Amino acid sequence: MAMIRLENLSKHYKVLNRSEGLSGALKDLFSRDYRIVKAVSDLSLEVNAGEIVGFVGPNGAGKSTTIKMMTGVLKPTSGLLTVNGRIPTKNRAQNMQEIGVVFGQRTQLWWDLPVIESFKILRQIYRVDQSSYNENMNIFEELIDLKALYSTPVRYLSLGQRMLCDIVASFLHNPKVIFLDEPTIGLDISIKSRIREVIKTLNEHKQTTIILTTHDLSDIEALCKRIVIIDKGTTVYDGSIQKVSSMFGAHRTLKIQLPPAEYLALDQLATSVNGHFSQASAITMEQSEEGWIHFTINQDEVHLMDVLNYIGHHYPVHDIKIEEISIDKIVKNIYEGGLA
């Protein structure tokens, strides 16, 4: 049985077209000038029990709206949605008992209380019986040495420690489904891998279905077999992460900042880079704000270091950053037939 089922699910927001100025604000009080924003359009998806699915898309793709519908916070405009066989908005109390939610940017723990007190409160809220509570606390203890953090108020935890506590806390009431939203955002690589390990172990141990939203593709590579990519409210890819990794795993984004005096030389830079490397199609260039230029480089064909050396040799580079390929770029490539 599918744990989560979406069939032609849509969510449209009605947004007032705002007028400018004070008179505009007054006019808006009586205005009926609305437009419809189709945040989610005819989205169909089935997730099986125990699966971890990476749910990604560019900004504004409709991820949060979909998650809000799955958690029962928002009512769909049309279509069918069930989580564990239930319509999330119909019985919200029961639904909340069966799901867990973790937001990388916020905590569900009590800021001023020692960690253990938050766990005790969650135990009361979700009415977890003493033996499951003890059993889970033992598992968590093994995974993250919780005892060392017991008496620390949440606000004194590092971001990584807090995230680990938030994640295990979301498993405390043995939910069937957990929604993880950017669980490794802002964390360094060593704590990221601990967090992934904890998620993986708990998923295997408890067979919890997990929907993972992240902008970090390596989170998905580490945790998911399946990735669902959405854009403009609908699915553009639903399949194996391996395929996505083999297509884009070698791509890197090289970001270069030139000093203001060089901003005008961008066209020249593009021509010069394309002219120098014979495999020019492996490099795409895009101008960003404040003199930053983004190169997406397929390292199977051109080494990033060669591009960097070449640019450094000819232009006064101010600053550089190297990142994985962005989800936006992957979506762009999909539209251009990249994953067909």
Ligand SMILES: Nc1ncnc2c1ncn2[C@@H]1O[C@H](COP(=O)(O)OP(=O)(O)OP(=O)(O)O)[C@@H](O)[C@H]1O
């Ligand atoms: N309450 C709202 N009222 C009107 N429009 C909304 C509302 N919430 C979201 N939208 C619009 O719906 C679309 C989808 O937004 P949503 O937040 O679901 O995307 P997202 O994929 O989660 O984006 P992000 O990664 O930036 O959080 C966007 O165009 C957004 O502006």
